[in-house]
Amino acid sequence: MYWCALILILILSSSSLATSAHKRTKICIPINPMNITNCKKLLTLGAELGWNIHNETHIDILFTIPISMDDTPKWVAWGVNPRRKRPRMIGTRAIIAISQANGTLKVSRYNITSDTKLGCRLQPLQPSIEFEDVVVQNMTGDVKPNRYMSIFATLILRPDLAAYDIARLNHVWQVGYEADEVALEPKMHPTALQNVDSTETTNLYSWKGISIEHRRHHLRTVHGILNIVGWGTLLPFGVIIARYLRRYPFHCTHWFLSHVSCQIVGYILGTIGWAIGIWLGHASKEYHFHTHNILAMFIFAFTTLQMIALRLRPTPIDDFRKYWDMYHHFLGYALLAVIILNIFHGIAILKPDKTWLCAYIGTLAVLASITLGLEIYTWCKFMNSKMKKPNTSGEVQPVPSS
Numbered sequence: 327m328y329w330c331a332l333i334l335i336l337i338l339s340s341s342s343l344a345t346s347a348h349k350r351t352k353i354c355i356p357i358n359p360m361n362i363t364n365c366k367k368l369l370t371l372g373a374e375l376g377w378n379i380h381n382e383t384h385i386d387i388l389f390t391i392p393i394s395m396d397d398t399p400k401w402v403a404w405g406v407n408p409r410r411k412r413p414r415m416i417g418t419r420a421i422i423a424i425s426q427a428n429g430t431l432k433v434s435r436y437n438i439t440s441d442t443k444l445g446c447r448l449q450p451l452q453p454s455i456e457f458e459d460v461v462v463q464n465m466t467g468d469v470k471p472n473r474y475m476s477i478f479a480t481l482i483l484r485p486d487l488a489a490y491d492i493a494r495l496n497h498v499w500q501v502g503y504e505a506d507e508v509a510l511e512p513k514m515h516p517t518a519l520q521n522v523d524s525t526e527t528t529n530l531y532s533w534k535g536i537s538i539e540h541r542r543h544h545l546r547t548v549h550g551i552l553n554i555v556g557w558g559t560l561l562p563f564g565v566i567i568a569r570y571l572r573r574y575p576f577h578c579t580h581w582f583l584s585h586v587s588c589q590i591v592g593y594i595l596g597t598i599g600w601a602i603g604i605w606l607g608h609a610s611k612e613y614h615f616h617t618h619n620i621l622a623m624f625i626f627a628f629t630t631l632q633m634i635a636l637r638l639r640p641t642p643i644d645d646f647r648k649y650w651d652m653y654h655h656f657l658g659y660a661l662l663a664v665i666i667l668n669i670f671h672g673i674a675i676l677k678p679d680k681t682w683l684c685a686y687i688g689t690l691a692v693l694a695s696i697t698l699g700l701e702i703y704t705w706c707k708f709m710n711s712k713m714k715k716p717n718t719s720g721e722v723q724p725v726p727s728s
């Protein structure tokens with residue numbers, strides 16, 4: 327019981343840390359030749375956006391993407407969408423930097439249309455042609471191997487059209503790994519969740535993200551944390567309590583209460599996380615995570631069955647009880663395996679920053695070492711008692727419970 331509360335507090339506090347890391351930082355751009363004064367981390371791909379506001383229709387933009395030795399995109403893109411639209415790929419006035427054989431970036435403007443989405447070649451605008459509603463000047467691209475790729479530009483939003491509102495700027499960003507560097511044609515980008523979700527609406531005055539994408543992003547975080555804590559940590563911990571404190575090697579009178587409270591709290595948290603996950607699945611129509619969904623349904627159905635056991639299990643004197651115990655234990659272990667699998671699957675879908683994976687592997691390592699320690703202790707105790715008292719009378723020895 328107390329253990330469960332402790333774990334809960336630990337994980338809740340680490341989650342609040344994780345969300346506070348998203349707050350604004352004064353300047354996040356590695357080098358700043360353009361004297362950018364505002365900067366914020368974007369929702370996906372590790373991207374950051376810096377800007378200076380000269381007046382309502384005149385802004386400087388510095389967009390950066392972190393790169394590493396084994397993850398260097400061939401092109402990076404940033405663009406704006408007119409304010410009457412949602413932030414999305416089609417309709418974007420994009421600035422795309424394509425990396426060249428000599429290690430530099432070549433930056434051009436691109437008009438992203440529905441044809442682009444259908445797979446038509448994306449060609450740069452001729453220098454003489456302007457977008458109807460925004461003039462792009464001073465485009466430059468910069469790359470520092472193993473550190474970042476960046477795009478700088480000045481945007482002059484045509485005031486007579488009022489197509490953009492920097493208090494609600496729709497913008498999108500992207501990276502891709504294939505391009506025709508001579509013809510300056512970027513090719514299809516990856517279709518992982520991070521690449522599909524790389525859009526937001528930002529108030530450049532207050533730095534606030536104000537789009538549905540932000541809410542969805544936060545809900546994904548909550549979904550992940552609840553399921554990792556509920557299903558992925560408390561349920562296994564409750565199993566350890568039942569296995570080692572029930573009879574052998576330790577007999578704690580309160581083992582049942584601890585086991586049940588751990589499982590109830592874990593079940594409730596996990597189920598809330600599961601319900602949020604279902605909602606998220608419905609909200610992102612273009613994306614389906616079949617394996618993740620099916621495993622989640624399986625987990626929910628069978629953890630519910632395990633919880634019902636609290637009311638419906640046979641009494642200890644029932645003949646049937648022995649088989650019921652075997653079934654309850656077997657299902658419990660199978661569920662743990664599926665839960666752990668699905669959590670790793672979920673982390674692979676979300677691709678959050680590395681701390682998530684490390685945190686969960688760390689949690690599992692702690693649980694595994696507790697289990698291993700107790701298992702070794704159980705066998706030592708069992709062997710000891712066997713040697714001290716040779717079994718001549720045929721009486722039943724205590725065996726490690728399974």
Ligand SMILES: *[C@@H]1O[C@H](CO)[C@@H](O)[C@H](O)[C@H]1NC(C)=O
Nearest residue numbers: 358359360361362378386478
């Ligand atoms: C940035 O600020 C420095 C020092 O204030 C100045 O020397 C430099 O010219 C500025 N650069 C730009 C692009 O405004």
Ligand SMILES: *[C@@H]1O[C@H](CO)[C@@H](O)[C@H](O)[C@H]1NC(C)=O
Nearest residue numbers: 437438439451455456457458
């Ligand atoms: C960009 O594409 C849209 C939609 O096809 C079109 O109406 C517009 O004229 C294009 N703009 C430029 C500058 O090519």
